[in-house]
Amino acid sequence: MRLFETIFFVAMITRVPGNAVEELDPYPQFLDPKQAINLAQDWGHGYPAGTVHIDLLNITSSSSSFEVRTFDPEGVLLFGDSRGGHDWFLLGLRGGRPEIHIHNQMAKVSVSGGPTVNDGEWHKIVVRSQEHRIVLEVDDQESLRIGHVSEGVTSSLDTTMRIAVGGILTNSSELMEPLHIPLDACVRNWVFLSVTPKWLLDPIFLPHSKRCFASHRKGSYFPGSGNVAYRTSDLPTASAQTGEPWTLSLQMDLHLESLSFSLLSVSHPETGTILLLRGQDKNLFVELGNDTVVTQALADVGGSDGYKFHLSITPKSVTLQCGNEKEIADISEGHYSALKHSWTDKEGIVYIGGAPTSQEESPGHFRGCLENIRIQGRLMDLDSAWYKSNSVWSHSCPPKLLPITRPSS
Known part of the structure; x- marks a missing residue:
């Protein structure tokens, strides 16, 4: 199995109806932190909201999937690397549209395409490889097809992959195209290469506590x-x-x-x-x-x-x-x-x-x-x-705010 073929590389984006809400606080209301992660935990450094390590020799599926909701037009959804950080990939948004960067010893590619997905609705992203191709499908319609070259997993002694969400594990100057790293977005129902990350099940593994609004609006x-x-x-x-x-x-x-x-x-x-x-x-x-x-x-x-x-x-x-x-x-x-x-x-x-x-x-x-x-x-x-400040949401507000009244005289 080839290293970058196992990572991800068909992106299928479909709108997900409805919005599972757990009403924890009256103002504002939040999603259950065990089921949804806010990616916008760190501003200014590019640090991920969370990272998981996967042994590529033990995976049982070449697909990854998650659902994302955002109004933010630009930032990083996920970043993965292997071979000590020499080979890496990035999935982000630019102008509200998906963008993929691939960096390895044999290829350096940056491609974007598809419709805008920063409309504030939930979208499902499924990622998988098809032989030597990367295919991007949006709402069940193919919108981007990329040929790529990669080495096999067995050609490297290091078969560990790191996958990070909401940040990068390399210097931002290494990106093929400059990109704002922070992304005010929420993700849920995430599975990487048949692995459900520990930090999705137990939020104490996350370094920060900013949460996802149950529903949101621009602001x-x-x-x-x-x-x-x-x-x-x-x-x-x-x-x-x-x-x-x-x-x-x-x-x-x-x-x-x-x-x-x-x-x-x-x-x-x-x-x-x-x-x-x-x-x-x-x-x-x-x-x-x-x-x-x-x-x-x-x-x-x-x-x-x-x-x-x-x-x-x-x-x-x-x-x-x-x-x-x-x-x-x-x-x-x-x-x-x-x-x-x-x-x-x-x-x-x-x-x-x-x-x-x-x-x-x-x-x-x-x-x-x-x-x-x-x-x-x-x-x-x-x-x-x-x-x-990391405490500020850049592109989202709760739809209902705490009412205030003029103090009595």
């Missing part, structure tokens, strides 16, 4: 700890046209689960926090330096309804709009200049979900769901941030 979920950071050098300088005064535009859809939180801040090594947007008792405050320049009360809405939020800062004014309500205030020349310097000096940092000075479990961190985050008009992907 980025902040559980009340952790934050996301972008360097201003990686962001558009201004939303205005060239030659016009510098302006700042921040937009997002806001779904709250907490009354007190830091939503967004802009900091600089020389000046500290120059801009802070925070919530307190269902009021939003815009602070520049030590001054509160705008205050706006939030209307009572359900957590799933949320607010459309837009903060705009020009040389003359600060405008805060949340839903249909809008507040406008003048801005001093000093505050405007300090904010502009923090942004255009390229050393500024934009924090979302919690101020940089907050402790990880501080109640000041945002709890809820953010959607359609735009900075200077650019739609942001949290996986491309300069830093992201």
